[in-house]
Amino acid sequence: MQAIIFIVLFILNTSLLADDQNSSLINADKATYTALLKTINASKIANDETALQKILLEKLINTPPSITIIPPKTPENIDDYSRLLNRYIVNVIKKELLMSKIRSISNKIKTLEKELASLANDPLAQRTPQLQSALYTKSLQEYKEQSDVISKEMPIIEKMLIDTLKTFSFEQESLSAKTQSNQEEAFKLRSAMENISVKKERFELLGDKRDRGVSPNLIASTKESYTKAVRASISSLFLEFSNALKLKSSKAFAIEKKILDEMNNMESTTGTKDAVAALLHTMEKSYLGTIDTITGSTTQELKNILKASWVMISEPVFTLNGTPINIFKLILAGLIFTLSIFGGGFYKASIKKITYNSKSINPATRTILANIGYYLIIVTAFFIALNILGIDLSSIALVAGALSVGIGFGLQNIVSNLVSGIILMFERSIKIGDFVELSDTIRGHVTDIRMRSTTLNTNGNIDVIVPNRNFIETNVINWTMHDKFKRFDIPFGVAYGTKPEYVAEVIIEAVNAQAYEDVVNTSERYTNVLMTGMGSSSVDFILQVWIHGEEILSPTKTMSRFLILTYNTLNEHGIEIPFPQHDVHIKSVDKSAYKGLSNQK
Numbered sequence: 001m002q003a004i005i006f007i008v009l010f011i012l013n014t015s016l017l018a019d020d021q022n023s024s025l026i027n028a029d030k031a032t033y034t035a036l037l038k039t040i041n042a043s044k045i046a047n048d049e050t051a052l053q054k055i056l057l058e059k060l061i062n063t064p065p066s067i068t069i070i071p072p073k074t075p076e077n078i079d080d081y082s083r084l085l086n087r088y089i090v091n092v093i094k095k096e097l098l099m100s101k102i103r104s105i106s107n108k109i110k111t112l113e114k115e116l117a118s119l120a121n122d123p124l125a126q127r128t129p130q131l132q133s134a135l136y137t138k139s140l141q142e143y144k145e146q147s148d149v150i151s152k153e154m155p156i157i158e159k160m161l162i163d164t165l166k167t168f169s170f171e172q173e174s175l176s177a178k179t180q181s182n183q184e185e186a187f188k189l190r191s192a193m194e195n196i197s198v199k200k201e202r203f204e205l206l207g208d209k210r211d212r213g214v215s216p217n218l219i220a221s222t223k224e225s226y227t228k229a230v231r232a233s234i235s236s237l238f239l240e241f242s243n244a245l246k247l248k249s250s251k252a253f254a255i256e257k258k259i260l261d262e263m264n265n266m267e268s269t270t271g272t273k274d275a276v277a278a279l280l281h282t283m284e285k286s287y288l289g290t291i292d293t294i295t296g297s298t299t300q301e302l303k304n305i306l307k308a309s310w311v312m313i314s315e316p317v318f319t320l321n322g323t324p325i326n327i328f329k330l331i332l333a334g335l336i337f338t339l340s341i342f343g344g345g346f347y348k349a350s351i352k353k354i355t356y357n358s359k360s361i362n363p364a365t366r367t368i369l370a371n372i373g374y375y376l377i378i379v380t381a382f383f384i385a386l387n388i389l390g391i392d393l394s395s396i397a398l399v400a401g402a403l404s405v406g407i408g409f410g411l412q413n414i415v416s417n418l419v420s421g422i423i424l425m426f427e428r429s430i431k432i433g434d435f436v437e438l439s440d441t442i443r444g445h446v447t448d449i450r451m452r453s454t455t456l457n458t459n460g461n462i463d464v465i466v467p468n469r470n471f472i473e474t475n476v477i478n479w480t481m482h483d484k485f486k487r488f489d490i491p492f493g494v495a496y497g498t499k500p501e502y503v504a505e506v507i508i509e510a511v512n513a514q515a516y517e518d519v520v521n522t523s524e525r526y527t528n529v530l531m532t533g534m535g536s537s538s539v540d541f542i543l544q545v546w547i548h549g550e551e552i553l554s555p556t557k558t559m560s561r562f563l564i565l566t567y568n569t570l571n572e573h574g575i576e577i578p579f580p581q582h583d584v585h586i587k588s589v590d591k592s593a594y595k596g597l598s599n600q601k
Helices: 002-017 021-026 030-043 048-061 078-118 123-167 172-206 216-246 251-265 270-288 290-314 327-354 363-388 393-427 469-473 500-514 555-572 591-600
Strands: 316-320 323-326 435-437 443-449 453-457 463-467 485-494 528-534 539-548
Touching: 021 123, 030 048, 048 123, 078 123, 078 216, 078 270, 123 216, 123 270, 172 216, 172 251, 216 251, 216 270, 251 270, 290 327, 323 327, 327 363, 363 393, 363 443, 393 443, 393 453, 393 463, 393 469, 463 469, 485 555, 500 528, 500 539, 500 555, 539 555
Parallel strands: none
Antiparallel strands: 316 323, 435 443, 443 453, 453 463, 485 539, 528 539
């Protein structure tokens, strides 16, 4: 029976709505919806689908007529002028809400269109999404009409506010008092809202659902009163702004900032705030001119940025030992410490420059004065920075305790180098300009002694950074600690059968014949040849030569000079220079190997 009724309804619906049901139901009039509702009621089918269709049809039939918006009137007094601004703000809020609804409904209509396309072969199943789409379409049309009306009205209000401003006179004192009163009222209501919210959350945590003086009606009424107070505050500020424009005063830009800040308390969106800002800028251009508006806005914006920056850097970012630390203190402390580094570097360079030509101050003393002054400036600036941050210097004991733990785990090498640097500066066992040797590969002039490391410049002009502890904990050869005398031992060997006395004689004569200026021959320091051993292949000797002057700082070059001299001298006198020789004695030979060798013969 129900199947027969559905078929009858389908035939009636088809004849009623013509061929294109999608178009007819969505764009139909109230008479069509009324006829369809009667058809559904007559079918006496009761299910969720028909119930939903009835609700949709009733909404389409009983759609209220469009609201007629009364156009704004030219204000005749200050109160009308103030209400006109409120209407402008309300229109901005309404328009944003309407645009949001339009976007939402448009997306819903697109979704229904896809659903209808999937039901193209089932006209009866299309009825519900068609009716729903019809309801959305009519709502969309209504919202667009309201939005268009508001869009046309806003420029009218803007022009009225600009044109009628000239006709009003304002009392600045009463305006300021009214603004202050409205702001105080808004502050009280905001505090009341916060108290109500706190109480409400407290009762919710306890699971108490009774009224307890925090009913939803009270919350809503308090919020409404707060919104009215904020709007009243904005209106009174706007009157002050208008008065400043009429007087062509630059105070208008500061009042503009207050108005926009007050709108933040109204929980307005960015679009609303931007629209009000655009209105204020237009009024400024009309009364102050474009150039003054740009200049004043830029100046005010700069003030706002500076004020906001100051507030931001004055806010504590963390707490150290109970002392709040803000960004400004950190920047100031960092600036002082940075300046101390540059100042210490300038002091260091100045001391070296001033004492460079001084005969009473040697390079080592100059370096000590420069380094000690430099680190003294750094340490002093460090404590000044701590004082600026507000850190009690007595609390450094805590830091020192923590630092001692850190030293025990990983900083002992750094501290060791620092202490070693101080010892080197005052002990002066190693000075600037000394030629030192740490190993066979590390030797050179000391060019700088710092707190952590010492710089050596090798003969190959390579700077080697050596930790200071290496000069304290290991053996260091200082070639120029007291003077520039050094004995070079040049080893060589001759063949067996050569008289040692003859070898020593010809070598010493050859050295003396060269008349080297850097070779020293005194009663205590003289050239000598010593036999040091009888090796497996040669008789070993050492040529001992005392050198004075800068040549001792080039040991490889000096050794090469005397090795060449020794080699040439031995050749000239027919003294054989042996090379390693070894005798091989074969005790036994494998029989197969022996036969192989015999066959080769």
